Amino acid sequence: xxxxxxxxxxxxxxxxxxxxxxxxxxxxxxxxxxxxxxxxxxxxxxxxxxxxxxxxxxxxxxxxxxxxxxxxxxxxxxxxxxxxxxxxxxxxxxxxxxxxxxxxxxx
Amino acid sequence: xxxxxxxxxxxxxxxxxxxxxxxxxxxxxxxxxxxxxxxxxxxxxxxxxxxxxxxxxxxxxxxxxxxxxxxxxxxxxxxxxxxxxxxxxxxxxxxxxxxxxxxxxxxxxxxxxxxxxxxxx
Numbered sequence: 040x041x042x043x044x045x046x047x048x049x050x051x052x053x054x055x056x057x058x059x060x061x062x063x064x065x066x067x068x069x070x071x072x073x074x075x076x077x078x079x080x081x082x083x084x085x086x087x088x089x090x091x092x093x094x095x096x097x098x099x100x101x102x103x104x105x106x107x108x109x110x111x112x113x114x115x116x117x118x119x120x121x122x123x124x125x126x127x128x129x130x131x132x133x134x135x136x137x138x139x140x141x142x143x144x145x146x
Numbered sequence: 147x148x149x150x151x152x153x154x155x156x157x158x159x160x161x162x163x164x165x166x167x168x169x170x171x172x173x174x175x176x177x178x179x180x181x182x183x184x185x186x187x188x189x190x191x192x193x194x195x196x197x198x199x200x201x202x203x204x205x206x207x208x209x210x211x212x213x214x215x216x217x218x219x220x221x222x223x224x225x226x227x228x229x230x231x232x233x234x235x236x237x238x239x240x241x242x243x244x245x246x247x248x249x250x251x252x253x254x255x256x257x258x259x260x261x262x263x264x265x266x267x
Contacts, residue, residue: 040208073253075191082241082257083183083191089251126191130245130252133205135181135193 041065041129045138051146056117060141062110062127071131074103074112078123086125087112117143148172148256150242155261158232166227168242168258175223176200179245181254182216182227184238184263194240197225210236232265239263 042065052058062072070090075083085094087103090110100115114121122145127138154166168180182194195216196205204216215228225242239262243254 071251073251075254077191082243082259083254084257085253085255088246088253089248092248092250094253094255128191128193128254133196134207135196137183137191137193140190 040134041068041132041136043127043129043136043138045125045127045141048139048141050141050143052117052143053146054117054119056146058114058117058143060112060125060127062105062112062138064108064110064129064131067107068129068131070106071129072103072105072110073128073130074101075126075128076121076123077126083126114143119145148244150244150256150258152240152242152258152261155240155263157264157266159267160233160265162232163228163230164232164263166229166240166242166261166263168225168227170223170225170244173244176220179247180216180218180225181243181245182225183241183243183254183257184236185241185260186235186238189238192238195227196245229263232263234265237263237265 044063072090074087077083091103102113125141149171151169158164181196197216201218213231218225239260241260243257246255
């Protein structure tokens with residue numbers, strides 16, 4: 040099974056900060072990686088797919104990069120509505136797996 | 147508009163069974179694979195199962211293999227998750243999600259609001 044290691048697991052930041060979340064895969068998954076945002080009590084929402092493609096309707100301050108085993112989700116300028124949990128997911132092979140998550144909180 | 151709505155959650159004793167349903171609307175249901183994902187309270191996301199658009203292929207997480215069965219009824223636009231031999235660690239919110247098959251990478255574009263399953267004596 041492909042393991043995804045996300046870091047950090049917790050991030051404290053201020054509005055306007057640039058933040059980066061890393062996701063490392065235990066084997067090469069090419070670009071078969073998606074990023075999701077989840078707010079308390081809500082279902083996850085896709086932000087990025089194919090490692091770097093911005094989902095329609097998602098603000099351009101979100102970006103994704105990487106391929107193979109190293110991936111990054113970057114938020115260029117953190118906004119109040121971005122305080123949430125973020126998860127990476129590999130869709131390269133079954134069983135599909137998620138990273139452990141990163142909770143972004145207000146400093 | 148695209149909608150997925152889960153139902154069937156509740157409190158069940160260890161060792162018993164429960165059947166979840168995911169009702170879909172607003173899109174051509176038989177063109178999409180459907181997945182189940184769960185989340186224990188306060189924990190991360192865990193992928194559970196998948197059924198292909200034509201219903202001929204299923205995959206399961208190791209943690210549920212042999213206990214859970216996913217199926218679909220295209221006449222009713224529903225996907226079911228039959229959960230047998232339930233354990234305390236199956237307690238979670240269960241979400242169904244639609245998968246988009248994209249050339250460069252697949253992803254889950256629509257999710258239901260979730261249904262809570264609590265396994266407790």
